[in-house]
Amino acid sequence: MIPTPSAVADTIARYLAANEIENERPEDTTFVAVLTGDHRLKTNVSIVVGDHSVSINAFIVRNPDENHEAVYAWLLKRNRRMYGVSYAIDHLGDVYLVGKVSLTSIDDFELDRLLGTILENSDGAFDYLLELGFRTAIQREWQWRLSRGESTRNLAAFTHLAEPLPGRETDAAAGDVSDA
Numbered sequence: 562m563i564p565t566p567s568a569v570a571d572t573i574a575r576y577l578a579a580n581e582i583e584n585e586r587p588e589d590t591t592f593v594a595v596l597t598g599d600h601r602l603k604t605n606v607s608i609v610v611g612d613h614s615v616s617i618n619a620f621i622v623r624n625p626d627e628n629h630e631a632v633y634a635w636l637l638k639r640n641r642r643m644y645g646v647s648y649a650i651d652h653l654g655d656v657y658l659v660g661k662v663s664l665t666s667i668d669d670f671e672l673d674r675l676l677g678t679i680l681e682n683s684d685g686a687f688d689y690l691l692e693l694g695f696r697t698a699i700q701r702e703w704q705w706r707l708s709r710g711e712s713t714r715n716l717a718a719f720t721h722l723a724e725p726l727p728g729r730e731t732d733a734a735a736g737d738v739s740d741a
Contacts (some may be wrong), residue, residue: 566590566610569667573608573615576672587646597678598684600718606679617646617660619679622687624654624695632656633696643682645675656690659684688718696722 564572570590577584583595590610595603596619606619625632636648636656658679662671664679691699699716703723707714713723 562668563613564664566612566664569664570610571617572667572669573610575671579669580673583678592696594676596683597681598680598687601684601687604679604683605629606676610664614661614663617658617662617675619646619658619683621648621658622690622694623656624650625656626698627696628693629654632690635690635693639682639686644678645671646678646682648682649671675701683701692719692722 567589573592574586575593576582577592578705579673583597583659585593587593592606592608594606594608596606597603601621604619604621606617609616609618631721633650640647646658649657649659651657660675662675700722703716703719704710704715707723716723
């Protein structure tokens with residue numbers, strides 16, 4: 562027997578509450594869950610229960626500034642290994658994880674697998690996608706912060722891209738800049 566959209570929405574609501582996943586419910590069959598990570602601090606996941614399926618979407622990164630071909634090749638290769646969701650781009654070139662599953666498959670185990678896949682492929686791939694698609698911008702940001710003595714703490718994942726300005730040293734672990 563196929564469950565009703567309302568019953569599936571109740572299952573999702575119970576799962577999110579039981580797992581203490583921050584979420585909003587703008588409509589009876591629509592959720593926005595917030596997954597917390599280490600590299601990408603928050604990933605918002607839209608979960609929409611339809612008449613026959615559940616759609617899941619999560620924004621990952623904006624349209625890369627550079628290396629589009631390499632970024633898209635990596636995304637396509639990664640798609641082969643993922644469960645339930647795939648990388649996709651929208652009309653602006655922004656990268657999302659998208660999926661659609663039948664109403665009958667939604668239970669705690671399936672939600673755990675789907676949201677786990679999203680977290681792994683948003684948080685786990687975030688730094689690599691930023692470096693691949695935004696390397697020049699990251700390098701410029703390092704230079705800008707170093708030139709002004711600003712903290713580089715939130716750029717720590719990209720210390721290998723930093724080139725200290727002449728006469729200055731960086732303590733990448735602390736994210737501090739000092740005169741040599």
